[in-house]
Amino acid sequence: MTTTAREHQEWSDSLGAWLLGALPDDEAADFSAHLEHCPVCKEDAANLQVAADALPASAPPLPAPSHLKARIMAVVEREAQLLAAAGSEADRPPAPAGRRRWSFGGLSLRPGFALAATCALLVVGGVAALVGEQAFKDGGRTVPATLASERAAPGARAELRIDAGHATLTGTKLPAPPQGRVYEVWIDRGGRNPEPTSALFSPRSDGSASVAVPGSLKGARGVMVTDEPPGGSSIPTREPLLTVSTS
Secondary structure, eight states, X not given: OOOOHHHHHHHHTTHHHHHTTOSOHHHHHHHXXXXXXXXXXXXXXXXXXXXXXXXXXXXXXXXXXXXHHHHHHHHHHHHHHHHHHHOTTTTOOOOOTTSOSEEETTEEEOGGGHHHHHHHHHHHHHHHHXXXXXXXXXXXXXXXXXXXXXXXXXXXXXXXXXXXXEEEEEEESOOOOOTTOEEEEEEEOSSSOOEEEEXXXXXXXXXXXXXXXXXOOTTOOEXXXXXXXXXXXXXXXXXXXEEEEOO
């Protein structure tokens, strides 16, 4: 049995997802069958398998700090919210004929499975970052936030976890932003307008939230959160829901 050029093109887009174990079982079985009859994909798979096998061993295993999961999930949730706002087809750009849709280091991925590769890289990157964080394991600190009592829901709380140059804002029982608006995280560097960040979020239905604060807090006076129009603002348009002093 031979493989046609069209069949090869369709299945070549699945190679990266197959190597990462991200294909559904039925598609994985079909792709394995395709490899038996496609020398091009078989050669690509053999060449790239070494890189895929090396991912779990690319950094020494270390105990993960409790806030690492929150930081990774904050990134995932932020990307999911941006994708939801953009529409269900936003991650499926049309691909020119004869070219692979997604590529990373030679691993081609169909758009539907790009997230699987991203998550794998986040895990590897997070573990590698622990090597540096180990030296700062006693230097992390958690700073409680001050909430505007007239706006916060009863029992609302928030805090900023700072560790090895990274910061994650978490909250419980936070009120939802006004309809048609979203919360935006700002960095207060003092003596000028607050610095906007790409961190936009809405609390979950139970009021909980966890969002990674992008950028460096070196020299910053604190962090604040306001509700802004979808997509965020360049300067705050409302009084803060909460503030955190880091100085």
